[in-house]
Amino acid sequence: LAKTTQPISMDSYEGQEVNITCSHNNIATNDYITWYQQFPSQGPRFIIQGYKTKVTNEVASLFIPADRKSSTLSLPRVSLSDTAVYYCLVGARYNNNDMRFGAGTRLTVKP
Amino acid sequence: DGGITQSPKYLFRKEGQNVTLSCEQNLNHDAMYWYRQDPGQGLRLIYYSQIVNDFQKGDIAEGYSVSREKKESFPLTVTSAQKNPTAFYLCASSIEGQGGSPLHFGNGTRLTVT
Numbered sequence: 001l002a003k004t005t006q007p008i009s010m011d012s013y014e015g016q017e018v019n020i021t022c023s024h025n026n027i028a029t030n031d032y033i034t035w036y037q038q039f040p041s042q043g044p045r046f047i048i049q050g051y052k053t054k055v056t057n058e059v060a061s062l063f064i065p066a067d068r069k070s071s072t073l074s075l076p077r078v079s080l081s082d083t084a085v086y087y088c089l090v091g092a093r094y095n096n097n098d099m100r101f102g103a104g105t106r107l108t109v110k111p
Numbered sequence: 112d113g114g115i116t117q118s119p120k121y122l123f124r125k126e127g128q129n130v131t132l133s134c135e136q137n138l139n140h141d142a143m144y145w146y147r148q149d150p151g152q153g154l155r156l157i158y159y160s161q162i163v164n165d166f167q168k169g170d171i172a173e174g175y176s177v178s179r180e181k182k183e184s185f186p187l188t189v190t191s192a193q194k195n196p197t198a199f200y201l202c203a204s205s206i207e208g209q210g211g212s213p214l215h216f217g218n219g220t221r222l223t224v225t
Contacts, residue, residue: 034213036213036214041199041218041219041221042216042218042219043115043201043202043203043216043217043218043219044154044201044214044216045216046213046214046215049213087153093211094205094206094207094211094212094213095207095211096142096144096159096203096205096207096211096213096214097142097144097156097159097161097167097169099214100153100156100170101146101153101154101155102153103151103152103153104153
């Protein structure tokens with residue numbers, strides 16, 4: 001199972017773009033990168049998944065360089081409601097029983 | 112609305128008692144999971160089930176038991192053998208394999224054992 005490393009915490013201000021980087025040096029050829037968001041006392045929520053280059057949806061963008069040893073979740077123009085813990089997971093696509101959640105990155109958005 | 116329902120939201124038990132946490136889904140997902148989360152920590156996989164009448168141990172199955180008699184339901188029993196049962200328990204479901212889906216989570220049950 002590929003191990004991931006993320007910053008423990010990050011601070012930002014409303015309206016700024018936030019980039020959270022995840023390191024996964026031993027990612028396998030068939031592994032995808034998946035990000036989840038968790039608010040206090042709630043279950044995590046899927047944000048985005050990608051394999052290479054760039055993926056964008058209505059919530060976020062995911063940038064993956066050619067060597068795939070890291071990835072960056074980009075949240076445009078954050079608001080106070082984006083304060084949450086963000087988890088980066090690596091594994092075969094939708095092979096959820098092999099996905100492992102680390103401690104995540106605690107993002108705090110300030111007014 | 113499709114989703115996962117966990118009940119109750121808060122549960123209190125005395126040490127030495129078994130307790131069962133409920134998880135029901137109406138997403139028609141084949142796979143279901145139980146995770147445990149301790150304060151400031153990530154989620155740890157307890158058990159998962161990919162089809163009815165079959166389930167597999169996760170990373171921390173000791174002191175827990177599950178059943179999967181129906182596709183919609185995956186109850187978790189925390190037994191008296193679990194040394195530190197106080198935690199936040201999360202149930203999830205997904206479509207597995209090719210053409211599958213990410214995990215869909217319920218809103219959890221916070222269990223306190225004293």
